[in-house]
Amino acid sequence: MTVADVPAGIAAAADASLRWRPGGPFDLMQTIGTLLRGHGDPSIRTAPDGVWLAFTTPHGPATLRLATAGPRADPAVDAQAWGPGAVDAVASVPRMLGSEDDWSGFDEPAFHATLPRMVVEARRRNLAIRLPATGRMIDSLVPTILEQKVTVIEARRGYRYLMYRFGTAAPGAGTVAPANLLVQPTAAQWLHIPSWEWHKAGVGPQRSATIMRALRSAVALERLAALPAAEAGAKLQTLPGIGVWTAAEVVQRTHGCPDSIAVGDYHLAAYVGAALTGRRTDDAGMLRLLAPWAGHRQRVVRMIGLSGFRKPTFGPRMTIQDHRGH
Numbered sequence: 001m002t003v004a005d006v007p008a009g010i011a012a013a014a015d016a017s018l019r020w021r022p023g024g025p026f027d028l029m030q031t032i033g034t035l036l037r038g039h040g041d042p043s044i045r046t047a048p049d050g051v052w053l054a055f056t057t058p059h060g061p062a063t064l065r066l067a068t069a070g071p072r073a074d075p076a077v078d079a080q081a082w083g084p085g086a087v088d089a090v091a092s093v094p095r096m097l098g099s100e101d102d103w104s105g106f107d108e109p110a111f112h113a114t115l116p117r118m119v120v121e122a123r124r125r126n127l128a129i130r131l132p133a134t135g136r137m138i139d140s141l142v143p144t145i146l147e148q149k150v151t152v153i154e155a156r157r158g159y160r161y162l163m164y165r166f167g168t169a170a171p172g173a174g175t176v177a178p179a180n181l182l183v184q185p186t187a188a189q190w191l192h193i194p195s196w197e198w199h200k201a202g203v204g205p206q207r208s209a210t211i212m213r214a215l216r217s218a219v220a221l222e223r224l225a226a227l228p229a230a231e232a233g234a235k236l237q238t239l240p241g242i243g244v245w246t247a248a249e250v251v252q253r254t255h256g257c258p259d260s261i262a263v264g265d266y267h268l269a270a271y272v273g274a275a276l277t278g279r280r281t282d283d284a285g286m287l288r289l290l291a292p293w294a295g296h297r298q299r300v301v302r303m304i305g306l307s308g309f310r311k312p313t314f315g316p317r318m319t320i321q322d323h324r325g326h
Contacts, residue, residue, distance in 0.1 A: 013176060014065075014080035018090040021076050022097065027128035028068050028077065031098055035132060035253060037143045038156040042163045042182040050078075054170030054183045055139055057092075060084025061183045063170040066093070072128060083171025098130020101256050106296045114292060116276060119300055122307040129302070133256030135225040137232075138218060139184050144249045145211050145241070146203060158201040165201075166193055187218035210241030229257035252298060259297050261290065268301070274311035275304045 028051060035053075036044050045052045050067035062085030068075045077097060081089040105111060112120050134140065147155040166189055167182035185193075191212060198208040214221065217239070224232040232255060233247035245264035251257040262268055263283045273281030276289050290297040 014082060015086035016081045016090045018079045018093055019076050020079065020094050020097065020099075021074075022099070022130070023074075025073050025128035026068070026075050026077070026097070026130065027072065027126075028066060028097070030126070030128060031130045032066075032096070032132055035134065037159050038152070040156070040160055042160060042167060042180060043139075043184055045178045045181050047178055052170075052177050052181050054173075054177075054181045055085075055089070055134075055136060056183055056186055057085030057088035059088050061168065061171055062086050062089035063172050063177045063181065064089045064093070065177070066097075082176060086171075092135060095133045095135065095256075098132055098256060100133060101131040101258070103299070106258075106299050111293075111296075115300070118275065118307040118309060119303040122303040126303070126306050129306070131256040131258060131298070131302075132253065134254055137221045137225050137250065137254055138187055138190075138215065140250045140253045141214060141221065141236075141242075141246075142184070142190060142211055144246050145207055145214070147249070148207055148210070148241075148246060150202075154202055158203050161201040162193065162197070162203075165197060166190075187215040190215050206241070210239075213241065214239050225254055229255035229260060233257075233260060258299050259295050261287070261297050261301065263287070271309075271311045272301060272304065275307075275309045 029046070032044075032051065032053075043054050050065045053064045053066070055062060055064075060083060062081050062083040064079060064081045067078050069078055070076050077093065079090050079093045081087075083089075107123070112123075143155070143159050146159050163182050163184065166185045168185075170177055170181040170183050173179055173181045195205075195208070198205075221236075224235055227235070229251040233244075233251045236242050236247040236250060237244065243264065245262050248257075248260040248262045251260050252262075263286075269283045269286040270280045272286045272289060273279055281289065290300060293300050
């Protein structure tokens, strides 16, 4: 997708626009892919004319369209935004696309010499990836809490249900933007969702209660975006129901944290252990294995994922439950 492919009317009608140059190799979908909650995420849509995102800003909802122009090795990113939050949306683009994500320490030859070959090779093939930093705490926290203690399939099905029931149409949806693009509920809107709707979404009372408790401190939560990732993660964990796994998953997206590891993940420790040693390990073992690369542990995990490594299947699969008819 290039800027030249965009109809002139769409670009001209935008409430705010920006062209940002990453200054080196860049892959849009590889960078923002971690923000998607599955291919059916109603707040992010891919279309022939670009990637469309919808979210709330301090000045209201915004629709944001992103597309790249020029060679992958040195492209530009074209952004247009619509809605009351359009100016905020385009201002967030560089950081969202990894402008503050510095791989120089990771890419030093001396550091590469300490890394497993699969990680080095994956990095060589994926120089265009950046770690995104949205700064949007609630947008990241709610779907992450929904993923606690259940399968990804269950969590994303519940998230889609709640989005279609309580999300709002993105500015320009059906005209300049895809008709099915939705803005996630605001904190106040999440707090007004009745208990039976959480149940229909397959969200148990523990997770819905955690969301409710957290969002009663929504203003304080959003302030965490201005803190360093480690401090923001530690403060998140002071909220009942939010542990190290949830905090890590959030700051990976809100802060582009290169080091946070989702301890407590159902699969991650076994996956990392199998990749690095050929044997399954637990959380403590995973942290020991990754300790030599402190400061870049999330980058290492990301490169293992991009290496194509697949671990052997260990143990039974989690059962997917359907609560919608109960």
